[in-house]
Amino acid sequence: MAKHKTPLIDQLESGPWPSFISDIKLEAESRAKNEKGLDYQIPRDVCEDLLGVLELSYKDGRTHWKHGGIVGVFGYGGGVIGRYCDQPQMFPGVAHFHTMRVNQPSGKYYTTKFLNDLLNIWELRGSGMTNMHGSTGDIVLIGTTTPQLEEIFWELTHNMDTDLGGSGGNLRTPSCCLGQSRCEYACYDTQELCHYMTLHYQDELHRPAFPYKFKFKFDGCPNCCVASIARSDLAFIGTWRDDIRIDQGAVKAYAGGEIPSNAGAHAGRDWGPFDIQKEVINLCPTGCMRYEGGKLEINTKDCTRCMHCINVMPRALRVGLDKGLSILCGAKAPILDGAQIATLLVPFVKVEEPYDELHDIIGKVWDYWMEEGKNRERVGELIKRNGMQEMLKRCDLEPIPQHVQEPRANPYIFWREDEVPGGWKRDIVEFRKHHQR
Amino acid sequence: MAIADEQAAKDTIVEALKKKKGKTKFYLKDYYKMLPDEKLMDVKRLVNQMVKEEILEYWSSGSTTLIGLKGLGKQHATEEDE
Numbered sequence: 001m002a003k004h005k006t007p008l009i010d011q012l013e014s015g016p017w018p019s020f021i022s023d024i025k026l027e028a029e030s031r032a033k034n035e036k037g038l039d040y041q042i043p044r045d046v047c048e049d050l051l052g053v054l055e056l057s058y059k060d061g062r063t064h065w066k067h068g069g070i071v072g073v074f075g076y077g078g079g080v081i082g083r084y085c086d087q088p089q090m091f092p093g094v095a096h097f098h099t100m101r102v103n104q105p106s107g108k109y110y111t112t113k114f115l116n117d118l119l120n121i122w123e124l125r126g127s128g129m130t131n132m133h134g135s136t137g138d139i140v141l142i143g144t145t146t147p148q149l150e151e152i153f154w155e156l157t158h159n160m161d162t163d164l165g166g167s168g169g170n171l172r173t174p175s176c177c178l179g180q181s182r183c184e185y186a187c188y189d190t191q192e193l194c195h196y197m198t199l200h201y202q203d204e205l206h207r208p209a210f211p212y213k214f215k216f217k218f219d220g221c222p223n224c225c226v227a228s229i230a231r232s233d234l235a236f237i238g239t240w241r242d243d244i245r246i247d248q249g250a251v252k253a254y255a256g257g258e259i260p261s262n263a264g265a266h267a268g269r270d271w272g273p274f275d276i277q278k279e280v281i282n283l284c285p286t287g288c289m290r291y292e293g294g295k296l297e298i299n300t301k302d303c304t305r306c307m308h309c310i311n312v313m314p315r316a317l318r319v320g321l322d323k324g325l326s327i328l329c330g331a332k333a334p335i336l337d338g339a340q341i342a343t344l345l346v347p348f349v350k351v352e353e354p355y356d357e358l359h360d361i362i363g364k365v366w367d368y369w370m371e372e373g374k375n376r377e378r379v380g381e382l383i384k385r386n387g388m389q390e391m392l393k394r395c396d397l398e399p400i401p402q403h404v405q406e407p408r409a410n411p412y413i414f415w416r417e418d419e420v421p422g423g424w425k426r427d428i429v430e431f432r433k434h435h436q437r
Numbered sequence: 438m439a440i441a442d443e444q445a446a447k448d449t450i451v452e453a454l455k456k457k458k459g460k461t462k463f464y465l466k467d468y469y470k471m472l473p474d475e476k477l478m479d480v481k482r483l484v485n486q487m488v489k490e491e492i493l494e495y496w497s498s499g500s501t502t503l504i505g506l507k508g509l510g511k512q513h514a515t516e517e518d519e
């Protein structure tokens with residue numbers, strides 16, 4: 001018998017999709033039975049009370065969570081997010097209901113042992129409920145009490161060799177696509193770089209350094225499987241400088257329908273015969289391709305590496321050999337100001353240890369933002385407020401056409417006086433020799 | 438470059454915080470203003486050091502971090518809104 005009657009949220013189980021309400025009920029039931037005979041360290045009915053407070057919120061149309069707190073583990077300013085229920089008498093099981101963020105492994109590769117160990121800790125010391133994974137990418141452990149925080153932290157770091165993730169005005173848990181481990185498109189080793197940066201910037205990850213959150217994401221190619229271009233303050237996106245490699249024989253095979261396009265991904269329905277002109281050439285965003293006389297040509301100078309043609313014909317087209325990454329800056333979700341997609345900062349960097357060029361840009365972006373950024377202002381908003389030109393100047397970057405997306409959107413990059421020989425001063429006498437009044 | 442006289446810098450911070458009326462928790466940027474001549478990264482390190490020494494403490498909403506004298510003011514819930 002359920003502890004609270006929850007008719008409103010029960011309705012959420014009626015759709016065809018998996019329901020988080022069913023999941024919570026399952027965990028509530030498992031805790032009630034306690035088949036493993038665990039000595040639960042937080043209230044056994046935590047899941048029941050979570051359902052109860054959620055039902056109340058649906059009834060009232062308002063939240064019953066208090067936001068934030070001083071909780072954390074010693075020496076860390078991130079990784080724990082304090083949450084308290086504002087109806088603790090009604091729902092004592094969730095009076096404290098803190099979230100813990102745990103750093104996920106690069107590319108999210110797990111062993112079953114790791115997952116079992118993690119859940120063993122969390123069933124005993126937390127609610128047993130997880131979110132795999134949060135928007136930032138980390139493992140999110142939902143709901144525990146203040147006294148359990150240090151215990152969980154100790155076990156994670158000592159027994160499981162992992163660490164808390166970021167929260168607050170910190171570097172957030174960096175995340176990456178699975179990259180070269182499984183994907184032929186990957187232009188650099190995203191897992192390696194993500195892991196390296198996570199270790200290198202430990203202090204920024206664990207101790208607040210910034211006006212607001214700051215995210216790194218690493219995508220191996222412009223397909224952006226971790227959505228770095230939309231969801232990170234600094235996006236490291238794999239790219240190449242030379243030509244797309246073309247296997248003309250395979251192009252013909254695609255055009256003739258012998259190889260299914262998009263690796264067969266559209267097989268669920270009959271879309272008619274593949275039309276290379278319509279589905280590849282005409283959809284190239286820069287119009288830089290041509291297919292004539294059974295030969296495909298690409299004008300590399302105009303190609304923006306959008307990946308479309310490669311995605312459609314992966315056996316015929318491959319990314320180039322001169323690989324590296326582009327750095328883009330300033331994406332964000334629409335919380336304070338509008339949503340923003342990242343802006344190109346550095347078009348091409350070779351990904352080579354010790355990653356000096358990357359550290360150099362990261363350092364300059366942080367210096368500028370720490371100095372000029374307002375409280376709770378993301379770096380993308382700072383760029384918008386002070387202009388791209390100022391951002392480039394602070395990063396010691398020369399403006400290039402790729403920094404200007406399109407005229408009338410942001411074409412205003414002006415010469416500064418010190419860049420112009422002689423500055424703004426003109427010799428009027430000399431001028432008048434050539435120009436009448 | 439580190440801060441030359443750390444103890445003096447710590448005292449400056451504690452003094453400045455004690456003088457504040459009403460609010461008890463502040464953004465990192467407010468600490469920069471207390472030590473205008475120091476580099477931001479150094480002030481950040483010092484402030485985090487003072488948390489370790491349990492002079493200061495963090496308050497976090499989950500998305501934003503504020504820092505104040507340990508034990509002062511509200512320990513949970515939103516201070517800005519109340």
Ligand code: HEM
Nearest residue numbers: 302400401402403404405406407408409410411412413414
């Ligand atoms: C290769 C040659 C040219 C290029 C690449 C070019 C490019 C452009 C561009 C990008 C703009 C800005 C459009 C905008 O702000 O939306 C523009 C505006 C303009 N162009 Fe050209 N242009 C060229 C030749 C010319 C010529 C030959 C003339 C006149 C004889 C001309 C007259 C103008 C004028 C008057 C505007 C301002 C329009 C306005 O303010 O609305 N352009 N041009």
Ligand code: HEM
Nearest residue numbers: 404406407408409410411412413414415416420424434435
């Ligand atoms: C080195 C040569 C030139 C430079 C640097 C220059 C620069 C500019 C600039 C900065 C603007 C203002 C654009 C804006 O406010 O959006 C402008 C507008 C304009 N310029 Fe020029 N210009 C040059 C030569 C010329 C010449 C030779 C002509 C015509 C004979 C011309 C005709 C115009 C016109 C029609 C406008 C639009 C005015 C308006 O719509 O308010 N420009 N030019």
Ligand code: SF4
Nearest residue numbers: 177183186220221225
């Ligand atoms: S972002 Fe590119 S490299 Fe990474 S997994 Fe996706 S397609 Fe592959």
Ligand code: SF4
Nearest residue numbers: 284303304306307309
């Ligand atoms: S990658 Fe995109 S821009 Fe480049 S040739 Fe292919 S479709 Fe065109």
